[in-house]
């Protein structure tokens with residue numbers, strides 16, 4: 001676990017233009033000084049991410065929001081007040097303090113206050129904003145432990161703060177509040193139902209975060225193994241067929257079928273609770289990769305509560321891959 005010495009060291013790395021991986025309640029982030037274009041460029045390089053993909057600026061508290069955006073609309077104030085610190089990212093009009101490198105050239109900026117003691121201590125020790133995507137290579141599964149980060153990014157990151165496993169396990173919910181009507185660009189750790197209860201109105205959900213960033217391949221949040229989605233009651237039969245035709249099959253077994261014998265190379269039983277499912281999802285996909293599976297058979301949960309974010313990630317993981 002990170003000590004106060006680690007936090008001072010990490011803040012120094014950020015000040016010197018380096019990269020620090022840090023825990024948040026959702027997933028680990030790969031952070032750079034948001035106001036340093038060269039440091040931000042290193043984030044894209046380390047991830048192998050196209051430079052037109054905007055990053056999230058992490059800040060220490062809701063009262064700092066006005067420093068990073070042009071104006072704070074009433075809806076943003078309401079949502080920040082209710083959900084920060086927390087797994088909610090707000091997209092607002094970019095303030096002059098935010099370099100275009102951090103927003104992929106967009107005139108908007110994504111901002112959030114993470115709900116993790118180590119992240120908040122880092123932000124406080126550093127004093128500025130930390131631009132951070134998830135600390136994984138572009139397109140792959142987000143890391144939910146410090147070991148995942150080290151395994152995936154190695155020397156590309158200057159310092160890794162260890163805050164233990166992430167509590168939420170899927171990324172933040174991204175809400176665009178630049179228009180008259182707020183819309184969800186990516187479902188995540190804060191549920192649509194909770195947002196709607198606070199807003200007092202239904203929310204439009206765009207099932208990918210790409211609406212503002214077109215032209216990329218759809219596969220994302222993906223393990224090395226190919227992911228196939230079937231109906232829950234077909235998972236066992238699909239796994240057997242694929243295993244018998246020579247695949248090394250990994251199974252995310254729906255909780256309704258817990259205990260049912262499955263012919264496959266590796267089986268992970270999905271927890272009944274959506275909280276636990278979200279927390280374990282990425283670790284399970286990594287585990288199936290580690291065990292050498294070349295195909296993962298899974299099904300989608302009910303798309304309510306955290307199930308909406310889980311289904312979104314599974315669909316993206318099952319999307320067509322880049323060739324080569």
Ligand code: TXA
Nearest residue numbers: 026028029054055091108109110133134171172209212
């Ligand atoms: O939970 C999280 O959000 C984690 C932790 C580290 O905070 N971060 C994360 O970052 O998931 P990343 O870069 O993997 O995903 C950020 C998403 C991207 O899909 C990006 O397109 C979207 O946020 N985004 C960032 N700025 C945006 C903007 N100005 N307009 C629309 N989408 C934006």
Ligand code: MG
Nearest residue numbers: 133134135142
């Ligand atoms: Mg990511």
